Amino acid sequence: MTHIxxxxxxxxxxxxxxxxVVDQEFKEIKLSQYKGKYVVLFFYPLDFxxxxxxxxxxxxxxxxxxxxxxxxILGVSVDSKYSHLAWIQTPRNEGGIGDxxxxxxxxxxREICTSYNVLNEDGEADRGLFIINPKGxxxxxxxxxxxxxxxxxxxxxxxxxxxxxxxNPDEVCPANWTPGxxxxxxxxxxxxxxxSSI
Numbered sequence: 001m002t003h004i005x006x007x008x009x010x011x012x013x014x015x016x017x018x019x020x021v022v023d024q025e026f027k028e029i030k031l032s033q034y035k036g037k038y039v040v041l042f043f044y045p046l047d048f049x050x051x052x053x054x055x056x057x058x059x060x061x062x063x064x065x066x067x068x069x070x071x072x073i074l075g076v077s078v079d080s081k082y083s084h085l086a087w088i089q090t091p092r093n094e095g096g097i098g099d100x101x102x103x104x105x106x107x108x109x110r111e112i113c114t115s116y117n118v119l120n121e122d123g124e125a126d127r128g129l130f131i132i133n134p135k136g137x138x139x140x141x142x143x144x145x146x147x148x149x150x151x152x153x154x155x156x157x158x159x160x161x162x163x164x165x166x167x168n169p170d171e172v173c174p175a176n177w178t179p180g181x182x183x184x185x186x187x188x189x190x191x192x193x194x195x196s197s198i
Contacts, residue, residue, distance in 0.1 A: 009141050013041070013132045014115040020074075020103035021084040029103055031074075032136070038071040038163070039132040040155060043118045043125035047079040047087040051149045053097050055127075056104075058152045063101035065156055069163060070134070073102040078113060078124055081106040118143055131159055133166070 008014075017030045031039065042059070044052040059066075059073050066073055077084075084104040090096020105112065113119040118128035129150055131140040139162050142150070161173040164183070171183040182197060 008116070008130075008138050011138060013039075013130065013136050013138050014112075015136075016112045016115065018076075018105050018107060018112060019081045020105040021081055021088060022103045024085065024088060024099070026081050026085075027103070029074075029105065031132075034072050034074075034132075035136055036134050038069070038134060038159060039130075040066060040071060040073045040159065041076065041116075041130045041132060042074070042150070043076045043113060043116065043128040045124040045127070045146050046077055047083045048095065051146065052077075053087075053092070053095070055149050055152075056097050056100060057092060058149075059155075060097075060100035060102065062152050062156070066159070069159065071159060074105055075100075075102065076105040076107050076112055076125065078107050078110050078119075080108050129155065131155070131162060133162065 013031060015030060015032045017028060019026050020029045022029070031041070042055070044055060046052065056075055059075070063073060084106055087096050088099060088104070092098045107113055110119055110123065113125045116128055116130065118125045120126050126143050126145055127150060128143045129141065130138050133139050140158050144150070157178055160179050161177055164179070165171060165173060168183070170185055172186045173183055177183065185193070
């Protein structure tokens, strides 16, 4: 298996302790401090690049949609805390990201990227995204190469689907499910009821 495989779905998310920029201040954070909440943990290649700011600001602009669902967002790259701070202090219309609503984690030693199998041969992170449940278990993971950005709506949809099945353990969410859509029971009879209704 290579570093780009999603190796840890269903396993405990590797804990980490690192410096993050939070509200333009340096703070030490641990993944384990978010136990009891869902976490959307995403990795991106580098500060001051092109696709990355579109993702970071898109997640920030939708932060309340996640926080209202007991979910924290954490962004991680191999940049230093000083680079993160400088990028945050640069306005969006000048190539920066401006103030954002969640922590940006500095992984200068590349330990977090390595533990999540997203470190590539260039020494940067591929675009890994992990949804971690309140018990610290990875429920979902996607990893893609740098040229293509991620979809915040899809991340939110998958998060809501996992929260739904956690609250309704006898039900499962079919393809393209969104909140309010029909689910199915995870048994032969229950699934027939679903398929007969569509």
